[in-house]
Amino acid sequence: MLRCPPLHRAGREAYVSKVVILGVFLADAAFRAERLPRLGETLHGSGFALGPGGKGSNQAVAAARAGAKTHFITRLGTDNFGDMAVDLWRRAGVEPVIERHAEHPTGAAFIFIEAHSGNNAIIISPGVAETISVADIEAQQALISGADVFVTQFEQPLPPARRALEIAREGKALTILNPAPATDISNDLLALCDIVTPNETEAELLTGVKVVSIADAQQAAMALVARGAGAAIITLGEKGALYNNGAESVHVSAVNAGAAVDTTGAGDAFNGALAAALARKWPAERALRYASAAAAISVTRHGTAPAMASDAEINALLERQ
Numbered sequence: 294m295l296r297c298p299p300l301h302r303a304g305r306e307a308y309v310s311k312v313v314i315l316g317v318f319l320a321d322a323a324f325r326a327e328r329l330p331r332l333g334e335t336l337h338g339s340g341f342a343l344g345p346g347g348k349g350s351n352q353a354v355a356a357a358r359a360g361a362k363t364h365f366i367t368r369l370g371t372d373n374f375g376d377m378a379v380d381l382w383r384r385a386g387v388e389p390v391i392e393r394h395a396e397h398p399t400g401a402a403f404i405f406i407e408a409h410s411g412n413n414a415i416i417i418s419p420g421v422a423e424t425i426s427v428a429d430i431e432a433q434q435a436l437i438s439g440a441d442v443f444v445t446q447f448e449q450p451l452p453p454a455r456r457a458l459e460i461a462r463e464g465k466a467l468t469i470l471n472p473a474p475a476t477d478i479s480n481d482l483l484a485l486c487d488i489v490t491p492n493e494t495e496a497e498l499l500t501g502v503k504v505v506s507i508a509d510a511q512q513a514a515m516a517l518v519a520r521g522a523g524a525a526i527i528t529l530g531e532k533g534a535l536y537n538n539g540a541e542s543v544h545v546s547a548v549n550a551g552a553a554v555d556t557t558g559a560g561d562a563f564n565g566a567l568a569a570a571l572a573r574k575w576p577a578e579r580a581l582r583y584a585s586a587a588a589a590i591s592v593t594r595h596g597t598a599p600a601m602a603s604d605a606e607i608n609a610l611l612e613r614q
Contacts, residue, residue: 310572312361313440313466314565315430315457316349317422317448320374321597323404323557329414339408345381346402346597347422348446348473351558355565355587356444357386360604361572364440366390366433366457367449368421374399381598390433397421400448404557411553411592417448417474425449430456438464441572444564446471458485467571471564472499484521488571490564491517492528507544510535514542526581528563530556534585536577545581550589550610558597563588566607586610 325340345354353365365382369375371393378399382389400420406413430437430453437443443461445454454470461468462485470486472478475495483489491513493504502513504527514525514537524538529547536543566587570580586607594600602610 310361310441310569311364311439312353312356312442312444312568312572313364313366313437313461314349314353314356314443314568315366315425315445315449315454316352317347317400317417317419317446318345318350318367318369318374318378319347319400319402319417319419319448320344320377321346321402321404321557323406323596325406325408327408329405340406342596344596344599345377346404346558347400347417348448348471348561349444350378350381351561351597351601352444352446352471352565352568353387354381354385354598355562355601356569358601358603359566359569359583359587359607361442361569362388364388364390364436366429366436368425368429369393370397370399370421371395372399374401385598385601390436392429394421394424397424406555406557411556413555413557415557419448422449425453427453427456429453430460434460437461438466440464440466442467442469442568444469444471444568446473447476448474451476455482455485458482469564469568469571471560473560475499480521483517486521487523488526489517489522489524490526490528490567492560493530496525496527504529507532507535511537511542515539524577526567528560528588530559534563534581536581538577541577543578543581545578545585548582548586548589548610548614550586551593553592555595555600556592558600559588559592561597562591562601565601569604582611583607586614
């Protein structure tokens with residue numbers, strides 16, 4: 294079973310769920326072309342966009358747009374990319390907990406988007422966010438431990454992510470780890486995670502199970518639970534998402550919001566909306582359908598953070614299904 298705080302009583306509409314996310318902001322430089330160039334080759338692209346990204350920041354925007362009171366812990370440079378981040382969060386309703394540093398730049402990412410499919414390949418440079426420390430996390434102990442849901446990933450260093458998960462578990466927060474970019478995870482780190490949310494590629498790297506089918510996802514999820522995670526959610530693209538906590542398994546089909554034009558932020562849309570849904574104490578199936586709808590909407594739009602759906606848009610899509 295999920296380690297959740299008690300359900301708030303019916304009629305307490307004044308209750309505001311709180312999501313706290315640790316992660317990285319990146320300025321995304323996205324290039325669209327038919328294929329990646331070979332070394333030494335130059336290709337003409339069919340599109341370019343510069344906009345806000347970074348998994349943690351995207352997830353924070355998604356959670357805030359989905360209606361959760363969302364705090365985002367990170368570091369920025371004192372540069373134009375950092376200004377872009379602050380403006381984004383102001384417009385999305387994210388409450389940042391940041392330090393800005395002149396000696397290091399704000400992070401950036403190169404994104405290749407395959408023109409005919411919308412699929413992507415990404416290179417990131419976290420910039421000043423690589424200097425996020427355990428001390429930074431301990432300074433935010435009250436905020437983290439008081440969250441309904443805490444989320445982190447691996448774009449910032451591992452030690453502060455681990456310490457944040459520890460603090461969240463010591464408090465009342467439900468802990469979600471989005472293990473991206475994929476890296477080796479120890480069993481004791483997995484034991485700090487109420488939910489771990491890999492995609493098919495990340496699940497294979499973490500478990501050795503090649504995830505092609507729903508049955509494969511079930512096997513990978515059970516392997517993660519056996520290693521200590523409270524539950525695993527494997528995101529499966531067009532096949533939907535699968536949840537398993539060792540005692541209960543739920544599969545939800547993908548939601549259709551229209552033709553995909555850019556899959557770059559889909560996982561972040563899913564994780565942010567999932568955090569917002571679980572902060573409301575929703576059961577697994579309802580939370581997965583809500584998160585899947587948010588992801589479905591995001592792939593019909595260009596960009597990452599700008600593609601995140603509002604709570605009203607997500608609910609309207611689900612009502613049409």
